[in-house]
Amino acid sequence: METKPGLYPAVFEVLDKCNYLDWRAQMKTYLIAQDLWEVVEGIQETPDQETNDFAFKAWSKKNSMALHVIQISCGPNSFSTIREISLAKIVWNTLAEKYTMRKTTYSGTDNNRNDSYVEYVDLYKAVRGGDWNAAKEFLRRHPDALNAKITTLGKMALHIAVVAGQEPIGEELVGQMSTEDLEILDNFGDTALNEAAVRGEYRLVQCMLKKNASLVSIGSSTQTIPLVTAITYGQIETARYLYSVTPLEDLMPEKDHNGATFLSNAIYTRNLGKNSFSNCQDIALHLVERCPQLALALGKDGNSPLLALASTPNAFPSGNRLVFWEQWIYNYCIDIQLAAPSTNEINGWNISNVENQQSYQERTIVSGIKHLYEMKLIHIQSKELLHQMCEGLSNLTIQQRQESFVNATIIRAIKNGIFEVVSGMLKADPELEWTKDGKSRRIFSIAVLHRQAKIFSLLYGLITKNAHTCHQDENGNGMLHMAGMLADSSMLNHISGAALQMQRELQWFKEIESIVHPKAKEAINKDGLTPRQLFTKTHKNLRKEGEQWMKNAATSCTVVGALIITIMFAAAFTVPGGNNQNTGLPLFLNRKWFTLFILSDALSLFSSTTSVLMFLGILTSRYAEDDFLVTLPRKMIVGFSTLFFSIATMMITFCAALSIMLSGQDWIVILIICLASVPITLFIVSQFRLLVEITISTYKADIFDKKMKPLF
Template identity: 55%
Template sequence: METKPALSNENNYLDWSVQLKTYLMAQDLWEIVESRSDPPAPEIEAAFKAWSKTNAMVLHVIQMSCQPNRFSDIREISSARIAWDTLAEKYKPKRPDPSSSIAPVPLRKDELLDSRENDEKGNINGDVEIYTELNKALQSGDWNAAKEFLNTHPHAISAKITDTKKTALHVAAEAGHEHIVEELVNIMSEENLEIKDFEGFTALAQASFRGSYRMVECMLGKNKNLTIMGNDEGNIPLILALYNGQLDLARYLYLLTPLEILMPENGTMGAAIVSEAIYNKALDIALDLVKLCPRLAIAQDRIGYCPLYALACMPDYFLGGNELVFWKRWIYSGIHIQSAGPINEIHLNIQKSAGNLSNDKEIIGLGIKHLYEMKLAHVLSNELLRRMRDQLSISNIQQIRAGRVEDAILRATKEGIFEIVFEMVKANPQLVWSHDARSRNIFSVAVEYRRAKIFSLIHGLNIENGLAGFPDFTNKNNLLHMAGMSAASTSLNQIPGAALKMQRELQWFKEVESIVPSKSHGFLNKEGLTPRQLFTKNHADMMSNGEKWMKDTASSCTVVGALIVTIMFAAAFTVPGGNDQNKGFPIFLNEKLFMVFIVSDALSLFSSSTSVLMFLGILTSRYAEEDFLKSLPTKMIIGLSTIFFSIAAMMTAFSAALFLMLCEQSWIVIPVICLASVPVTLFVLMQFPLLVDMTILTYRHGIFNRKMERWF
């Protein structure tokens, strides 16, 4: 079972919020809390239904993580975001306002004497009002005033001077005054540096939050034990720096944190650091720690998952998760990354890495350092994955279950990270049958999220006959039913046009239909629908949008084609130079350029006529489901191809005519031709990518790699 933090009061709110946020991020649910935009309108049924489901899931998690006396605060709230904000407003510790001009309430003489006595004894529980002047001086960065107060009240150096039980060092670190922090550290003892506030954090934790290397170095120079001092939840400074994205500081803290406290037998801290490092793009830290302690790869972190799950949540760390145009792919393939070295030599910061890689300086200088950073991340993540695979191959079933490796593989399948699924199943073949709470295995998840490369692995297992069952026992959907469901929007983002999206969905259904046994075609799910009926029901809107897209595109192109037909037909009888009045033949009949003109005119006329007929065929099509698979795309491909050809031929005819009539005025002919080509070129540039995509999607080989050999 998953263990989530329980909110009890303001004393553990920060720990609760940090852990719950990490859990929601791992489940891809945090966005609904973070988003400030309004939910979709109920009229947009699909979007509103998806939002409502996600909102209910997040709200349930928040409710279940509250103790009974705190649940009452959000019992009547139906929005996850509002519930989160309500709890934050009520229980998040309020920080003192440094700009407040409200004067402290004057103390009676006897109260003041008691407070001073407490101060002289170092009583940290005394009245904080007597430290108001010190607090203001620290907040404003006035060291002289703070020093004067400390000279008068020497024990104030270790007193808790705020309502949140912060010391002077806490306040100065939180305010970011590095010079005051250095002065305070010089006059404090090692024990004073270890004093914690009401959240259980030392002043070093505050400095780690801010990412101040100078403050951290100053404190650790006096007391190195601060690196292992965390609050009750085990949040040591290294974790705090990672969580807040202070990666350079995190690397420094990592080098000073004792390795022994990060071992799995000492708790979840080590696995939590690896996971946080992965989530926050500090792959060098994660890789180095897994190298030193491979068992952390599948050890439980604080939210019950292993670092492998964190890696499975980050598709950008692998080449398949990045769509690159051809020229970027070419540059990417030419970038050389040196093998990973010690932690202090590995940095995702390009400014630090470039200094040691002379071969890549020219590439970086081209202004494409993001490609370098991308490949560096890919190299590190693949090395990290290899280390995790090696550990998994020697782990027993209890360790695998404890680390929830199955959840990691299913998450990798959902994100389309082929490398993780392939390597993990290859390391432990039993993981090929990993399933979730709804009994969906990796192949049914691959179908649901349209991950063709992962589903192709099935061809290397020879288990097609075992696909007739119900991979989703909750709704009694078999694998073909899963193909009949609407694909997640993210899996279709790269496909242009609703018609091509419908085509891709049909291709998926046909591919899965050809793999599963014939008896699966007639199975009924919980709704009493066969796979084909479910497909028709779920894709009705997509088919309607595809029809509209096809008709709109065909209508626009028909207008262009008709104009070209009209122009080229007229040009054939009004040739440049005119006709001989006696014989009726064109005056330039014997000129080579005239033959170029007349042939180009004829080709443009015939091809534009063909395109108009194709587009008319699209406009009058019956628009059945099967038409989107081949018929409609083929007509669109022919129509676009011929209209592009007719445009090119028209421009050739136009250029030839100008040269014939103005052969001695070439200085004006060439600019005119160039200007006339601009609108035509723009039209081609806008529509030609569509033609290429449509041709590839329609006539390339099947979605799956049916030649996959047995891979374990």
């Protein structure tokens, strides 16, 4: 056969039964290059000759050229199959069906033979597109496709249904598959159940496990069982169900890491739920009760569940900051009775009962306090979980402590400020008080370094207090040196303004200085610095920032105070109604509103003057380190207080003056008084909180609880 001008065989070898895949790839490239692929693929529809004869002739020419290229590239056996076909598209599909409908056996080492799955394209499209009728028809004609790997990733049709979220088709496929088919792994070593666990396909998980319960114990390529997979990906509902059907033997630490990994993730997952009762803290508590040794077992990440608990501050009251009204509701308005599920239920966990209990709780909780209810529920569960986990600490050997990262756990809890974990671990094993970190710092020195006041207060209940206060780390830093180091920004950010941050740092230093041995005050570390020298060095920038913060605040308030002085001074000599021309006395002298007017004017003038003087004292201060402890904050408190008072009395003066002038027009007076309260309210809302913080920080009791009861 001869080719037309410009056309030549597109492949080096003509098509036969052994080289279809290579032939197909080369042929497709050639047809695309010759602008003939649209005809072969069927992208370009056949034009109607009657309505558009020119377009039909152009299409016919392309079809003939494509058909000719395919024909001259076929061997005798292949050509005989397509000899009588006149459309290039049909020729192409006929050859594909001829050479790909033989089932190809998958080989784990042959990952590059992508086109060996062409025969399953229609099934793949039908399943992914949710067309069960088309998928069912394909499976009727090719029943062996039900358990075949239909993609290059080795996934069955059921895998595809799960990935595409086609739940109805997935259930139909499960119904037709055998129990052995459900155990087939894809190229990544995952069953379809593992895929469903990743995506939280709750109904498909139930459907598969009803047919083959042993799937729950089949791990992925990383030996992770579906239960762990579900909770790792935050699929809480699916994880709850899988927990109810997973044998306890699969979670035992002697078998593998799955139990500890699941328990750790159950602790972390308390924050993943979108509604108030989707946390898995209750599952963690239940599992620890069934298998206490999991508390210190190592998970896949090399950490223990107890370490996970020490990494979740929000799981305990000490890790949550509530405003006063929230704290009141938390303490007195929410009552939770924690009841563990009966161990006589299926696998120790009855999901329906839990769901019913949660539904009842949701109905009975006022939506406004639902968040606080959930918080308190988690706190109670976490405390009970901690108690269960710490029971075996005292029986551990030194080696077991190291292997279980017990020392790292209590150090983590101190850094995170979780008082409950630290006190619980110390109660369970008093020897933990001698724990050191990698720099030979003991736990109470670490508490000082991270400014954890409540945890440090535990020291007051120990008879070994002096031994801890005299200890030095590998760099010669004692406890007072730790107080001299700048606190983490995460701790300082809870305090408003650099000046108050500097004040809190000084308070820490002074408190630690009062309890350490006098010799420790002049102790020198490896850098040749005493604690005070170290404090000055590390707090140099914070002191400058505090100075600037104080000056900015004082400057702004001085301007406001000076403006009030000017207004009130002028108002005292321009009284409402004017003066009597004969006596010089105010005309409304005997009215009660006039008395209020003149008193409030005087009070506003005197208080604003006091405020300005206080702020001027701040501006002219020397800003020494110790000034930030009491002197500067006290001036700021007096200045703010008198400024607030002067603004309030100024508005009273204004309202009293209008009442005198508009006598008998009560509705106007009331309206003006209401409007006058707006600026006072705005100013108090924006600045009063700062005044309260400065006052509390300066005059409240010691930051430590020196009456802490002994732990042991």
